[in-house]
Amino acid sequence: MKELTIKNVRRAGSDTLESVTVENGVIKGWNLGDLGTVVDGQGGTVAPALIELHAHLREPGQTEKEDLASGLAAAAAGGYGTVVSMPNTRPVVDDPAIVRSLIEKADRLGFARLRPAAALTRGQKGEQLAELTALKEAGAAMFTDDGLTNENARTLRLGLEYAGSLGMVVSVHAEDATLRADGVMNEGPVSEALGLPGNPAAAEAARVARDVEIVAQTGARLHVQHLSTARALDIVRDAKRRGLPVTCEVCPHHLTLTDEKLRSFDAIYKVAPPLRTQADADHLLQGLLDGSVDCIATDHAPHTRAEKERDLLEAPSGIAYIELAFPLMWTRFGEQLGLERLLDLMTGAAARVMGWPEPTLEEGAPADLVVLDLETERTVEPATFKSKAKFTPWAGESLKGWPTLTVVNGKVAYQRQD
Amino acid sequence: MTPATSLTGPRPRHLLDFQGWTPERLNALLDNADTMAQVLDRPVKKVPALQGLTVCTAFFENSTRTRTSFELAARRMSADVMTFAAGSSSVSKGESLRDTMEVLTAYKVDAYIVRHHAAGAAHLVARYSGKPVINAGDGRRAHPTQALLDAYTIRQEYGSLEGKRVAIIGDVRHSRVARSNAELLPKLGAEVVLCGPATLLPRDLAALPGVTVTSDPREAVRGAHAVMALRLQQERMNGGFLASLQEYADTYQVNEALMQHAESGAIVLHPGPMNRDLEISSDAADGKRSRILKQVENGQAVRMSVLYHLLVGRE
Numbered sequence: 001m002k003e004l005t006i007k008n009v010r011r012a013g014s015d016t017l018e019s020v021t022v023e024n025g026v027i028k029g030w031n032l033g034d035l036g037t038v039v040d041g042q043g044g045t046v047a048p049a050l051i052e053l054h055a056h057l058r059e060p061g062q063t064e065k066e067d068l069a070s071g072l073a074a075a076a077a078g079g080y081g082t083v084v085s086m087p088n089t090r091p092v093v094d095d096p097a098i099v100r101s102l103i104e105k106a107d108r109l110g111f112a113r114l115r116p117a118a119a120l121t122r123g124q125k126g127e128q129l130a131e132l133t134a135l136k137e138a139g140a141a142m143f144t145d146d147g148l149t150n151e152n153a154r155t156l157r158l159g160l161e162y163a164g165s166l167g168m169v170v171s172v173h174a175e176d177a178t179l180r181a182d183g184v185m186n187e188g189p190v191s192e193a194l195g196l197p198g199n200p201a202a203a204e205a206a207r208v209a210r211d212v213e214i215v216a217q218t219g220a221r222l223h224v225q226h227l228s229t230a231r232a233l234d235i236v237r238d239a240k241r242r243g244l245p246v247t248c249e250v251c252p253h254h255l256t257l258t259d260e261k262l263r264s265f266d267a268i269y270k271v272a273p274p275l276r277t278q279a280d281a282d283h284l285l286q287g288l289l290d291g292s293v294d295c296i297a298t299d300h301a302p303h304t305r306a307e308k309e310r311d312l313l314e315a316p317s318g319i320a321y322i323e324l325a326f327p328l329m330w331t332r333f334g335e336q337l338g339l340e341r342l343l344d345l346m347t348g349a350a351a352r353v354m355g356w357p358e359p360t361l362e363e364g365a366p367a368d369l370v371v372l373d374l375e376t377e378r379t380v381e382p383a384t385f386k387s388k389a390k391f392t393p394w395a396g397e398s399l400k401g402w403p404t405l406t407v408v409n410g411k412v413a414y415q416r417q418d
Numbered sequence: 419m420t421p422a423t424s425l426t427g428p429r430p431r432h433l434l435d436f437q438g439w440t441p442e443r444l445n446a447l448l449d450n451a452d453t454m455a456q457v458l459d460r461p462v463k464k465v466p467a468l469q470g471l472t473v474c475t476a477f478f479e480n481s482t483r484t485r486t487s488f489e490l491a492a493r494r495m496s497a498d499v500m501t502f503a504a505g506s507s508s509v510s511k512g513e514s515l516r517d518t519m520e521v522l523t524a525y526k527v528d529a530y531i532v533r534h535h536a537a538g539a540a541h542l543v544a545r546y547s548g549k550p551v552i553n554a555g556d557g558r559r560a561h562p563t564q565a566l567l568d569a570y571t572i573r574q575e576y577g578s579l580e581g582k583r584v585a586i587i588g589d590v591r592h593s594r595v596a597r598s599n600a601e602l603l604p605k606l607g608a609e610v611v612l613c614g615p616a617t618l619l620p621r622d623l624a625a626l627p628g629v630t631v632t633s634d635p636r637e638a639v640r641g642a643h644a645v646m647a648l649r650l651q652q653e654r655m656n657g658g659f660l661a662s663l664q665e666y667a668d669t670y671q672v673n674e675a676l677m678q679h680a681e682s683g684a685i686v687l688h689p690g691p692m693n694r695d696l697e698i699s700s701d702a703a704d705g706k707r708s709r710i711l712k713q714v715e716n717g718q719a720v721r722m723s724v725l726y727h728l729l730v731g732r733e
Contacts, residue, residue: 192622195537195558195597265538309516311536313557 003028003036004410009046009371011361012339020046022367025410029363039415041371044404047343048359049081049112049368051350053142053171053249054225054297055322057083057114060098061090066302066320066388068102072111074300074387076414078323079403080112081368084354086146087119094119094130096138103139111413112406113368115141120159120170124148129159136166141354144171146225147272149207151177157214164220169247169354171223172211174232175273179203184312186259186274194262196312199274205231212239215246223353224248226299228273230283237292247353249297250284252328253319257281257393267308267315268393271301288337288345295349298325302389320389324380326372328394330401339374367410370403378402432551433724434540435560436601444605447723448570454722457494458715467730468497474527476502476518476543477554478534483690484554487714488531488563491721500527515539519546529729532556537594550728552721558594564689565598567720569606571713572644575685580607585638585680587613587670588648588697590631591620591659595689596648604628613638614648614670617659635670639680646687647672647698663696673699677707685709 007019021028021035028035057071066074075083085102087093093102099116106114118140122128126145135143143163150156150172163170180203185191187198208224212235215222227233227248239246253271258278261269269275287293301318308315321328329342337345347359359368377398382390406414430438457465473492475485480503489499502522515534522530529550532540537559544551555561573579584603590596590612603610604627612623612631624631632638639645650666660666677684686707692698703710 187622189622189625192620193597193626195556195560195594197558265541306514306516309514309542311515311534311539311542313536 004407004412005032005035005038006041006046006369006371006405006407007034007038009041009044012045012047012343017043020361020369022369022407022410026367027361027363027365039405039412041405042373044371044373045339046361046369046371048347048361048365049370049406049408050079050326050346051359052080052083052298052300052322053295053350053353054251055083055085055300056088056302056318057085058089058302059102064304064388068106068114069109069111070386070388071300071302071322072106072109072114073414074323074385075112076406076408077386077403079326079370079372079406080322081370081406081408081413082113082115084141085114085116087117087144088124088146088148092119092124093117094122094124094135096131096134099135099138099140110411111408113408115139117142117144117146117171119143120145120163121155126150126152126155129155129162132162132166132168136168142169142171142223144173144225146171146173149173149175149177153210153214156211157218160214160220160222161218164218167355169221169223171225173226174204174207174211174224175199176203176207179206183274184270185262186276188259188277190259190262194265196262201229201231201276201280204229204273205235208232208235212236212244212246215239215244216242219245221245222247226251226254226273226297227284227293228254228276228280230280233283233287233292237287240292247294249295249353250288250293251297251299252325253299253321253393255281255284256328256332261393262312265312267310267312268319268391270312270315270317271299271319272317285333285336288333294353296325296329296345297350298322300387302387305389305391308391319393320387321392321394323385323387324392324394324399326403327399327401330374331399334401367407369407371405373402373404374400376400376402431728432544433562433728434544434551434553435562435598436605439605441605441607444566444602447566447727448573448720450726451570451716451719451723454719454726455716457722458718464494464496466496467726468492468495471528471729472498472500472526473529473531473725474500474502474522474525475531475554476522476533478504478532478539479555481533481555484533487717488552488554488721491718492725494718495722495725497725500525515542516546519543523547523549529725552724552728555594558592558597560598560601561594562598562602563717563721563724564595565602566724567713567717568599568646568687568689569602570716570720571687571709572608572685574712574716575709576643578607579603582608582643583611583641584608584644584646585611585613585642586646586648587635587638587672589618589650589654590614590623590648591618592651592654593648599646600626600629611638611642615660615666618654635676636679639676639684642680642684644685644687645672645677645680646689647702649689649691650693650697652693667696671697671699672702674701674705677702687713690714
């Protein structure tokens with residue numbers, strides 16, 4: 001295979017312009033000259049491609065919202081080289097044949113690399129375990145019942161033990177469904193003033209506390225998805241102090257938006273778990289700074305515009321923004337986090353959660369790279385999104401840190417066209 | 419009829435809730451309802467104020483009383499009235515609220531009166547239709563004309579809301595009437611006490627200015643000039659909010675015995691329809707303190723005033 005050389009790029013923390021050449025899916029070396037196809041990185045920062053641990057790509061079954069082609073192209077445009085897709089599709093990804101077919105199709109597309117998560121239980125019903133061994137062999141990256149909330153604690157225990165014996169991570173959408181009840185937004189003064197059913201912080205905290213105790217009992221690996229409350233983070237922090245194998249992710253929307261946004265009654269802000277208070281957002285950011293939060297994931301959850309134009313009770317939950325996750329984080333929190341920490345939260349940290357090899361820029365490492373333009377401010381224009389969900393809470397905002405080039409497995413998966 | 423003049427600040431385009439409505443403008447709206455009430459006392463109860471305008475009552479949730487009150491108010495001002503009644507299921511059948519509104523707008527409607535089971539739906543209609551919208555009740559959120567007619571009824575009794583204490587007792591959690599009154603009455607100078615069993619009384623509502631909460635009905639009515647009983651939906655039992663309807667009635671029913679703890683001339687209000695002998699006793703509902711039928715009558719005049727305020731003299 002012909003080489004690809006990216007010239008005029010700098011590594012994070014360095015001012016030196018260098019070139020990197022990739023061949024056969026790995027990094028061939030640095031500063032080897034203009035070998036093969038040459039792309040000008042225009043002084044951008046090169047880093048291992050981002051890793052997304054939580055995205056809904058909606059295929060099979062809900063391709064009016066998103067499909068592998070649109071979702072993985074969007075991911076590549078967002079600088080992601082690897083995406084873990086959630087299994088709550090139609091049908092649910094609980095069958096090894098579905099896992100294989102998704103991976104094969106994604107490989108043909110040539111955008112971001114797909115690592116599908118599979119259901120922990122058949123049909124994500126929380127009753128009978130899925131065939132976890134066969135799913136792992138088919139290529140499943142982790143197990144989760146995701147939006148279905150593992151109401152049966154014993155089933156979760158068994159799933160954790162079984163998955164743990166396979167060396168696999170189980171991730172959970174930690175909300176007590178009975179406490180959440182019919183809540184559509186954070187419970188508090190805003191929900192009460194608006195007359196919208198509230199989802200209390202206790203629903204998340206209580207469920208995380210329960211799950212931590214199951215981990216303490218079993219010693220099995222648990223990853224908590226999209227933490228949204230200060231209290232739940234404190235419980236995870238405490239579990240880590242106890243040495244328990246618990247990790248967690250937070251989402252940029254929980255760091256940058258609060259329940260005040262619901263005063264617009266715009267269902268674009270309806271998401272599960274819901275947008276919380278500024279105090280929660282501040283606490284989550286603190287968790288990113290002090291290391292108690294392991295990584296950043298987006299919970300990219302596309303829906304059709306018509307669905308999101310329904311009223312707040314009817315509209316489905318989810319915000320889709322995989323294309324602007326890095327620019328959003330870099331613009332809002334770049335100074336506090338610093339470039340290297342932010343990049344790690346979106347690459348190396350995610351890999352460590354999964355037990356994958358550490359992404360590096362060393363010779364011989366997989367050629368999954370992103371080039372980021374950290375300086376140029378650009379307006380968020382949803383019409384240009386590759387995702388089918390061409391709307392976003394950040395439309396019209398000015399962000400910097402846009403990816404200009406994403407290379408996956410040594411091939412260009414995205415290149416900015418202006 | 420004289421339109422409210424000498425008011426400063428932008429005139430709100432909609433009545434969705436009371437955000438953006440100043441006390442001056444709200445008082446002007448209530449003053450104008452006096453004029454409308456005089457029209458209703460005439461042998462010919464009709465004025466030409468809205469002639470040539472088409473008002474659509476878009477009811478995504480059933481309510482014969484409120485719809486009738488609005489339609490009569492509009493007709494008495496010579497508007498053409500179009501009724502759109504959709505079961506709350508129409509949305510879940512696939513047609514979005516936006517699609518529905520685009521169809522209705524094609525009929526050249528000049529204003530919408532909207533009732534919907536979801537909080538915020540009236541805001542969405544305002545956004546999608548571009549026409550003035552009056553919220554006739556959206557989920558648990560707001561029912562502003564009900565609160566206005568409540569305020570009007572209390573004002574009729576005492577001349578002003580200033581310094582008055584209003585106790586609202588019952589299922590506050592699920593009540594748009596309680597929320598709208600909690601928003602409106604303090605703007606007009608009154609103090610609002612929300613009262614009910616703790617399961618039906620969100621403590622967070624005490625964050626609203628001029629609003630306190632208590633689960634003790636005697637404490638709630640102490641010093642109250644008006645006591646409002648809220649309708650108790652009997653299905654709240656299934657939600658586990660209450661142990662029994664009997665226990666609820668024994669504790670929270672607005673009756674003559676409870677009213678003994680209020681101000682001596684205190685009046686009794688209820689947004690209707692009543693569950694007699696549940697949230698309100700017959701002695702309170704029918705007694706000399708009751709202004710419940712007066713509320714219904716005042717609703718007409720207040721709704722005429724709201725229509726006038728939003729639709730007349732606007733380009």
